[in-house]
Amino acid sequence: MPVKLLFIGDIIGKPGREALSRELHRIVDRLYVDLVIANGENAAGGFGLTQETAQDLFKCGVHVLTSGNHIWDKKDALDYIKREERIVRPANYPEGTPGRGATIASTPGGVKVGILNLEGRVFMNNLECPFRCADREIAKLKEEATIVFVDFHAEATSEKVALGWYLDGRVSAVVGTHTHVQTADERILTSGTAYLTDAGMTGSFDSVIGVRKEDAIEKFVTQRPSKFEVAKKDIRVNGVVVEVDEKTGLALKIERINIAV
Amino acid sequence: MPVKLLFIGDIIGKPGREALSRELHRIVDRLYVDLVIANGENAAGGFGLTQETAQDLFKCGVHVLTSGNHIWDKKDALDYIKREERIVRPANYPEGTPGRGATIASTPGGVKVGILNLEGRVFMNNLECPFRCADREIAKLKEEATIVFVDFHAEATSEKVALGWYLDGRVSAVVGTHTHVQTADERILTSGTAYLTDAGMTGSFDSVIGVRKEDAIEKFVTQRPSKFEVAKKDIRVNGVVVEVDEKTGLALKIERINIAV
Amino acid sequence: MPVKLLFIGDIIGKPGREALSRELHRIVDRLYVDLVIANGENAAGGFGLTQETAQDLFKCGVHVLTSGNHIWDKKDALDYIKREERIVRPANYPEGTPGRGATIASTPGGVKVGILNLEGRVFMNNLECPFRCADREIAKLKEEATIVFVDFHAEATSEKVALGWYLDGRVSAVVGTHTHVQTADERILTSGTAYLTDAGMTGSFDSVIGVRKEDAIEKFVTQRPSKFEVAKKDIRVNGVVVEVDEKTGLALKIERINIAV
Amino acid sequence: MPVKLLFIGDIIGKPGREALSRELHRIVDRLYVDLVIANGENAAGGFGLTQETAQDLFKCGVHVLTSGNHIWDKKDALDYIKREERIVRPANYPEGTPGRGATIASTPGGVKVGILNLEGRVFMNNLECPFRCADREIAKLKEEATIVFVDFHAEATSEKVALGWYLDGRVSAVVGTHTHVQTADERILTSGTAYLTDAGMTGSFDSVIGVRKEDAIEKFVTQRPSKFEVAKKDIRVNGVVVEVDEKTGLALKIERINIAV
Numbered sequence A, B, C, D: 001m002p003v004k005l006l007f008i009g010d011i012i013g014k015p016g017r018e019a020l021s022r023e024l025h026r027i028v029d030r031l032y033v034d035l036v037i038a039n040g041e042n043a044a045g046g047f048g049l050t051q052e053t054a055q056d057l058f059k060c061g062v063h064v065l066t067s068g069n070h071i072w073d074k075k076d077a078l079d080y081i082k083r084e085e086r087i088v089r090p091a092n093y094p095e096g097t098p099g100r101g102a103t104i105a106s107t108p109g110g111v112k113v114g115i116l117n118l119e120g121r122v123f124m125n126n127l128e129c130p131f132r133c134a135d136r137e138i139a140k141l142k143e144e145a146t147i148v149f150v151d152f153h154a155e156a157t158s159e160k161v162a163l164g165w166y167l168d169g170r171v172s173a174v175v176g177t178h179t180h181v182q183t184a185d186e187r188i189l190t191s192g193t194a195y196l197t198d199a200g201m202t203g204s205f206d207s208v209i210g211v212r213k214e215d216a217i218e219k220f221v222t223q224r225p226s227k228f229e230v231a232k233k234d235i236r237v238n239g240v241v242v243e244v245d246e247k248t249g250l251a252l253k254i255e256r257i258n259i260a261v
């Protein structure tokens, strides 16, 4: 039996959350999705995640939230993510970091799915090696789950593509996040891992990657710090659906989604 | 009459050049392309451009070559690009930089097309402001051409999307290059400018953005300098076709291409 | 007659301001200083400058405040620096930036001194070229003043030393700021310009460049955003005294100061 | 009995090596130095280290060579540093990196000295955490040696000062390298560790941190890659002498040296 995973790209503030609240169930039904994973690092006002916004998203039908560099922006998340097993933060943060980098979820049909979150290092934070960290974490997840989904939250395409090949044949899918622009390079790599450089974002497309256009342009043109407000118009849900063979854990199909709501 | 511009993403070394030599004429015929623009910054051995490789590409049917940060890698290009009006380098390099940042080409039907090349500054070189430079250069091109195509060679999606909106309604198309991964966000912005964050690359897809997988992975895993060789298998042509209204200079249609050869 | 300029390195918050309020007059008297210039980008709570903190510093005996990347941190400074001729921000911010990049001050003896502020680009903001900007601004200052002092607010030693040599013989002194650690390379370059890579800071030395040690170490060890508080113990005044020949505008002597208060 | 360690800042190419060959014995005699440690990452033509250049330096009287990010520039060093126990490369490179990150040397009087090399991560390579790596490596060195000297090869002053405080009381000295400009902040920290942000360089001071002035300025002004040649005039030896209490391993005195040769 194939298992269908839906992964939703970075949810940007209230517009993104509201879009999912209205549309997620419909999408899940239409596409026969078994498990919904979503990146929530920008779900609270564009920066970070709070207990409340996370609960909102779980209520909409998200089963597991991944994250990235912005997960630390709201201070109360530090406590919350310690207790909430359905939220992962990048596994390659240093020892002692609150929360977990990987988790196991179950589909309604009882199939276990390992979810691993990693963060890139090129142009980003100074973290532990995501390649070595993946080796370790995947070994652990594989003790419990045949299907493993990796959200690689990274800036540089080279680092993302390299990790895809590095894990090819060892996980079900490697999907990137963080750039907020969906890439068109979805494919199943030679040894069976589904790959997409970036899943895109869920929020306003009348924006600069979720932020009001005027705010973003002002920042580039003035080179001074400027206030970033979440944009509100032209909302779309970006993500990817990966169909996985339950027996092998390898991918059968990968398809991008980009739905105007 | 609509004018059809084909833009080809970064051509990576010999495999990329050979693919174009075999396929470009066929693509041009099939898609009724009027003018071919291609990014040549990686055409010579993966790094830079030489007179010979540029001539190769012009023979294949490329009318104008754009470039980016790697254009300076082969020393003999410095002289050559001074004389060759069909090659542009980013316009926002400092005064005194060899070559030109913008040029005018003509379709076989005699329609003039302005081509402008810019480079981003986020995570890249310390250049002049691409936004202000665009203002200046577009004003000059518009004296001669109604149609203007912009290749914005940049790393950060935010900077690319911001420039798209900044120029919306003032140019025919803003298409990004440099990340070597095609994005799926092609659209015509509110005021009529066609936009795509990255056109992708023309070269081996059994690779990390054109480089041999093993070489790229080794670099990330060892953090030591490592030799980068151009990969050779699974060659594809990435790019975008933009249809422009000759009278207004605004876009009628934008379509990505991703052709296995 | 030699003119003696005292330049004070980045003043860090209240501890730095209080140290100057107690000690500056004494230092000025003891060293026969004619003009006091100080970098104020961290004077208000460690980040930015407000009208009040600037007034404090002028009252202490500072004649001109220079700044750097942190000058924009306190929003009300934007208005204030437009009106206040005794404050400069880096001149190579883009056209339209509030405030001025250079100013002219007079010693009590009536000698005019041009003060120019520039910001580096390596590992910093994407500004206009500081080398070309210096050419332009110095030409203007030289119409009114023979003596010109340059505060180059930059991270990379290579960029700072390069600007020193680039301006050698054309200005009285090039002194760096921003790293908050005084360097030991003071000298008069071949053509007569006094040079020092960094003037250091005025604030707590029981700290990590002005910030509480615990806060800074936590940031490095956790790689998460952390609160930075201004440290309070072991206060020192760092700076440099440059003696300039009034006729030629060239340096006669350069001497670092590092005074525990 | 106090033990006197001389540490020499980054040796730049042939001019730096020749200066040591002429002067090191004299300096050692005059200052009663027991052990000479030197940073050799730029000893071979300004970039990297070869077996030959290392042998040269050992012959001059250097007992242990530390290094940094440039150690990998000359390919043949990879093999050589595996065999040579007197060379260390930063310990926080990933597992499997050739060579060692720490070593033990003995003074002529038979006192063991642990030498640890670390590299910063801010604006540099993506390495393992230097703070945690220091904890591990120092514990190992302390099993054999009471005296431990740390060369922290890093760019940002904040990271360097933070590591100094982090290791205060646990090692004899933390001395920085990499910026090639000597800082003036030598001191013994509260718990007994000698500290200096940067030891400076040994090579031409008629240069931009060792490189010909014209080459460096051209790079900044053109933003194109440019050839860097080692500068040759105005040679100085930069470094620091640390006097350590043999019993406690804590510092008694720290003094910078800056000798024109």
Ligand SMILES: [Fe+2]
Residues within 6 Å of the ligand: A010, A041, A042, A068, A070, A178, A179, A180
């Ligand atoms: Fe995000």
Ligand SMILES: [Fe+2]
Residues within 6 Å of the ligand: A041, A068, A069, A070, A153, A177, A178
């Ligand atoms: Fe992110």
Ligand SMILES: [Fe+2]
Residues within 6 Å of the ligand: B010, B041, B042, B068, B070, B178, B179, B180
């Ligand atoms: Fe490229």
Ligand SMILES: [Fe+2]
Residues within 6 Å of the ligand: B041, B068, B069, B070, B153, B177, B178
């Ligand atoms: Fe590029």
Ligand SMILES: [Fe+2]
Residues within 6 Å of the ligand: C010, C041, C042, C068, C070, C178, C179, C180
């Ligand atoms: Fe500062």
Ligand SMILES: [Fe+2]
Residues within 6 Å of the ligand: C041, C068, C069, C070, C153, C178
């Ligand atoms: Fe600063």
Ligand SMILES: [Fe+2]
Residues within 6 Å of the ligand: D010, D041, D042, D068, D070, D178, D179, D180
């Ligand atoms: Fe060095």
Ligand SMILES: [Fe+2]
Residues within 6 Å of the ligand: D041, D068, D069, D070, D153, D178
């Ligand atoms: Fe270095």
